[in-house]
Amino acid sequence: MNVGTAHSEVNPNTRVMNSRGMWLSYTLSIGLLHLILLSIPFVSVPVVWTLTNMIHNLCMYLLLHTVKGTPFQTPDQGKARLLTHWEQMDYGVQFTASRKFLTVTPIVLYLLTSFYTKYDRVHFVVNTVSLLTVLIPKLPQLHGVRIFGINKY
Amino acid sequence: MAAGQQWVLVEMVQAFYEAPAYHLILEGILILWIVRLLFFSKTYKPHETYKLTEKEKEDLIEEWQPEPLVPPVSKDHPSLNYDVVTGPPSHKIIINGKECTNFASFNFLGLLDSDRVKDKALASLKKYGVGTCGPRGFYGTFDVHLELESRLAKFMRTEEAIIYSYGFATIASAIPAYSKRGDIIFVDEAACFSIQKGLQASRSFIKYFKHNDMEDLERLLKEQELEDQKNPRKARVTRKFIVVEGLYINTADVCPLPELVRLKYKYKVRIFLEESMSFGVLGEHGKGVTEHFGVNIDDIDLISANMENAVASIGGFCCGRSFVIDHQRLSGQGYCFSASLPPMLAAAAIEALSIMEEDPEIFSVLKRRCSQVHQALQGIPGLKLVGVPFSPALHLQLERSSGCRSSDLQLLRSIVDHCLDRHVALTVARYLEKEERFMPPPSIRVVVTVEQTDEDIQKAVSCIREAASIFLR
Numbered sequence: 001m002n003v004g005t006a007h008s009e010v011n012p013n014t015r016v017m018n019s020r021g022m023w024l025s026y027t028l029s030i031g032l033l034h035l036i037l038l039s040i041p042f043v044s045v046p047v048v049w050t051l052t053n054m055i056h057n058l059c060m061y062l063l064l065h066t067v068k069g070t071p072f073q074t075p076d077q078g079k080a081r082l083l084t085h086w087e088q089m090d091y092g093v094q095f096t097a098s099r100k101f102l103t104v105t106p107i108v109l110y111l112l113t114s115f116y117t118k119y120d121r122v123h124f125v126v127n128t129v130s131l132l133t134v135l136i137p138k139l140p141q142l143h144g145v146r147i148f149g150i151n152k153y
Numbered sequence: 154m155a156a157g158q159q160w161v162l163v164e165m166v167q168a169f170y171e172a173p174a175y176h177l178i179l180e181g182i183l184i185l186w187i188v189r190l191l192f193f194s195k196t197y198k199p200h201e202t203y204k205l206t207e208k209e210k211e212d213l214i215e216e217w218q219p220e221p222l223v224p225p226v227s228k229d230h231p232s233l234n235y236d237v238v239t240g241p242p243s244h245k246i247i248i249n250g251k252e253c254t255n256f257a258s259f260n261f262l263g264l265l266d267s268d269r270v271k272d273k274a275l276a277s278l279k280k281y282g283v284g285t286c287g288p289r290g291f292y293g294t295f296d297v298h299l300e301l302e303s304r305l306a307k308f309m310r311t312e313e314a315i316i317y318s319y320g321f322a323t324i325a326s327a328i329p330a331y332s333k334r335g336d337i338i339f340v341d342e343a344a345c346f347s348i349q350k351g352l353q354a355s356r357s358f359i360k361y362f363k364h365n366d367m368e369d370l371e372r373l374l375k376e377q378e379l380e381d382q383k384n385p386r387k388a389r390v391t392r393k394f395i396v397v398e399g400l401y402i403n404t405a406d407v408c409p410l411p412e413l414v415r416l417k418y419k420y421k422v423r424i425f426l427e428e429s430m431s432f433g434v435l436g437e438h439g440k441g442v443t444e445h446f447g448v449n450i451d452d453i454d455l456i457s458a459n460m461e462n463a464v465a466s467i468g469g470f471c472c473g474r475s476f477v478i479d480h481q482r483l484s485g486q487g488y489c490f491s492a493s494l495p496p497m498l499a500a501a502a503i504e505a506l507s508i509m510e511e512d513p514e515i516f517s518v519l520k521r522r523c524s525q526v527h528q529a530l531q532g533i534p535g536l537k538l539v540g541v542p543f544s545p546a547l548h549l550q551l552e553r554s555s556g557c558r559s560s561d562l563q564l565l566r567s568i569v570d571h572c573l574d575r576h577v578a579l580t581v582a583r584y585l586e587k588e589e590r591f592m593p594p595p596s597i598r599v600v601v602t603v604e605q606t607d608e609d610i611q612k613a614v615s616c617i618r619e620a621a622s623i624f625l626r
Contacts, residue, residue: 073484077356078333081390095194103190107183118168119176128179143199153387 011074013088017098030056030109046117050127053113057106057130064102065137066151082153087143094140106134231566231583236573241265244604246578253578254609256599261434261545262505262515263604264465270504277500285493289482293493301499304506305470309440310450314472315481318494320459322487323469324427325351327457328396330484331423331477332357336392339373339422341365342591343403348396348427349590354486361591364404367412370395374420393422399431399442403582403593405540405547407431410446414453423454433463434545438513464509466502468494519545519603522610526601529614535625536617539596548582548596549617551625558586561595564624569597571620577613 009015016022034052037043043051064086074080080088090096110131117123136142146152205213226233239247242258243266264270277297287293298316305314317323328351332338336357340348343364352359360377362370381388395417397408410426417424428441436444441458443450450456455477459469471478471485481488509515520543527542530549540547554561562581569579582598599613 077329077354078335081333081335091198092200093196093198095190095196100190100194104187107187110183111180114176114180115165115169118165119172121173124173124176140199149386153384153390 010076011070011080011088011091012072013070013080013085014091016085017089017102018096023098023101026105030105046120046123049113049116050123053109053127054130056109057134060102060106060134061137065134068151083144084137084151086138092143094143099138103135103138106131231562231581244602248573248578251573251576253573253576254605254613255578255602256605256613257578257580258602259430259462259546259600260465260602260604261463261519261600262465262509263602264463264505264508266604267465267505267508269508270465270501273504274497274501277497281496283497284495287493288491289488289493295493295496295499297496297499297503298493301494301503301506302470304503306472308506308510309456309472311456311472312475313478314470315478315485315488316494316499317469317471317485317487318467318491319487320429320461320467320469321347321350322491323459323471324348324425324457325354326485326487327455327471327481328352328394328425329355329486330481331455332392332394335390336394337377338394338396339370340396341398341401341408343401343593344396344398345402345427345429346585346589348398349588352396364401365406365408367409367416370413371416374416374422378420393420394425395422396425396427399426399428399435399445400544400546402430402546403548405544407435407442407445407541407544410442410448414448417452424452425455425457426453428456428458429462429469430544430546432458432460433509434516434519435543437516439463439509439516460502460505464502464505466498466505468498468502515603519601522603522605523601525607526599526610526614529610530599530617533618533621535621536597545601547599547601548593549599550594550596554594558592558595565595565597567624568617568620571623572613572616575612575616577616579613579617 030052033055034048037048037051037055038045040048065084068084069078069081070088086099089099110127113127114124117127236248239250242255242260244255244260244263245252246255246258247253258265260266281295281297285293285295289298302314302316305316306312317326325347328338328348332355334356336355337360338352338355338357339360339362340352341364342361344352360373362373377393381391395413397413399410400407408426413424416422426442431442431445433439433441435442438444440450441456442448443453443456451474453473455471455473457469457471460466461468471481483489523545524542527538527540527544527547530536530538530547533549535552536549537552538547539550551561551564555564565581569581572579579597579599582593582596584592586592597617599617
C-alpha cells in the first residue's frame with residue numbers, strides 16, 4: 001500500500017485516533033467487553049469489573065505501547081519503524097485531544113472498578129498495577145524510551 | 154426487584170465509607186491528574202528545536218548577506234558552450250556542422266541506426282502514437298511493455314523484469330524501494346551518479362569501500378558482523394545490501410563478481426548489480442557480467458540496467474526473482490509516478506533484443522574491437538589509458554595532473570577540439586562537480602562500437618597522439 005498518494009498524509013497512523021467515531025467506538029467496545037464478561041455465569045460482579053479493567057489495560061498496552069511501526073510502507077523511508085502507536089500519534093505532539101482522552105479513560109475505568117470491587121485489597125493491588133502499566137508509558141518523559149532495551153528493535 | 158437493587162447500592166456506598174485510606178488517596182491523586190490533564194496542559198512537541206531569543210534573532214538577521222539568485226559564472230564555462238549535434242548520433246555524427254566519426258556515443262552494438270529497429274519503431278509509432286500519457290497504473294500499460302518485460306526476463310533467465318521509463322531513475326528508484334532508514338548499504342566508491350542519488354533517497358547508512366577492493370569490503374563486513382553479534386536483536390531487523398556495477402562507467406573496469414557472491418553468502422548480505430554498461434556487451438550472448446564470469450543468475454538478488462547504451466532505446470529495467478521485482482510495482486517511485494515508456498521505444502527495445510538473440514556474433518566482434526582499441530591507445534605519451542581490454546568505454550587520463558581540475562579539463566578539452574577539427578568525435582567525461590561524492594579524475598572517454606572500421610580506429614588514435622604531442626609538452 002503506497003500511502004502518501006491519495007491524501008497527503010505521510011503516516012496515517014498519526015491520525016487514526018482523531019478520526020470520526022473513533023472515541024465513540026472505543027467507549028462502546030469497552031461497554032461491550034464488560035457486557036460479555038457479565039454474561040459469564042458464576043462470576044461475581046467485582047471479578048467481572050477487575051477482569052474488564054485488566055483486559056482493557058492489557059489490550060491497550062499491547063496495541064499502543066508494544067506494536068511498532070506501520071502495517072504499510074510510508075513515503076518517508078521508514079521513519080516510524082521503531083515507534084509505537086502512542087509515539088506515532090499526532091507525530092509526537094504531546095497532550096493533544098486524543099492523547100488526553102486515552103489517558104483519562106483508563107483512569108475513569110479504574111475509579112469505577114475500585115467502586116464496584118468495594119475497595120478490596122487484592123483487587124486494589126491487581127487493578128493498580130494494571131493501571132500503572134498503562135499510565136506510565138503515556139508520560140511525555142517516556143516518549144521513545146525503552147527500559148532495559150525491551151522492545152527496542 | 155427495585156428493593157433488591159437498592160440494597161446492593163447501599164452496600165456499595167457503605168463500602169465507600171469504609172474504604173482504606175491509601176486507596177482513597179490514590180484515587181484523589183488520579184482525579185487531580187485528570188484535572189491537570191484536561192485544564193492545565195498545553196500541547197507541545199518534545200525535542201522542540203532550540204528556541205532563539207529576540208536578540209539572537211536580530212543578530213542573525215543583521216549578519217545575513219543575500220546571495221545572488223544566479224551566481225556569477227565565467228563565459229567560457231563548459232556547460233554554457235556545448236556542441237550541437239544535428240541528426241542522429243550514429244556512426245557518423247554531425248557536430249557543429251561537421252561530420253565526424255563517433256567515438257563518444259554509447260551505441261556499442263550499432264543498433265541506433267539499424268533498419269529493422271527503425272522500421273519496428275515506425276510501425277509502433279503509427280499504431281500507438283508517441284507517448285503513453287499516464288503511469289503504468291493509470292492506463293499506461295500497453296502490450297508492448299508487457300512483451301518487453303517478458304522478453305527481458307527470458308533473455309536474462311530470471312523470473313520477472315520491470316521496465317522504467319528513464320534510465321537514470323531505474324537504479325535510483327530500485328535502491329530506496331528496498332533499503333530504508335536503519336538499513337546498511339555497502340557501495341563501491343566509483344559508483345555512478347544515479348546510484349548515489351538512489352543511496353541518498355534511501356536514507357540508509359552508506360558505507361563506501363575502496364574501488365574493487367574486496368579486502369576493504371570484507372573488513373567493513375567483518376566490523377558489521379561484530380556489531381551484529383553485540384546486538385542481535387538490532388541485526389535481525391537491519392537489512393544489508395552491496396551495490397556494485399558490472400562495468401563501471403567512471404573507471405571502465407569490472408567488479409569481481411565471484412568474490413562478491415562468496416562474500417554475500419558468508420556475511421548474509423544482498424547484492425544489487427547495476428549493469429548499464431555491461432548489458433549487451435559482456436558475456437557470450439550479451440547477458441552481462443554474470444555470463445562473463447559464469448555466475449549463476451539466481452545468486453544476484455537484483456540486476457538493474459538502463460537500455461540507453463547497448464540496446465539504443467530509452468528507459469531501464471530491473472530483473473530478478475518475482476518476489477523481489479513485484480515489490481517495485483508498488484514501491485518503485487520511478488515506476489508508479491512517472492509516465493510509462495513510449496511504446497515505440499519499447500518496440501525498438503524488443504527488436505534490439507531480437508537482434509541480440511539472433512546474432513550473438515556481434516558480441517565477439519565488439520570484444521575484438523575493444524581489445525584492438527585498447528591496444529592501440531597504449532603508450533600515448535602524456536596520457537594513460539584506464540580500463541580493462543574488453544570494456545567498450547575507456548578513459549584517457551592525464552599522466553601528470555597540473556593539480557587544478559579546471560586546467561586539466563581545459564587541456565583535455567583542447568585535445569578533444571583538435572580531434573573534432575579532424576573529424577573524430579570524442580568527449581570529456583562530465584560530472585556534476587559539486588554533487589559527486591568521489592570525483593573521478595578528469596578524462597577523455599573513448600567509446601568503441603561495432604560499426605567502427607580499422608581505418609576509423611587508426612585515424613582516431615593518430616589524431617589523439619598528435620593532439621597529445623602538441624598540447625601535453
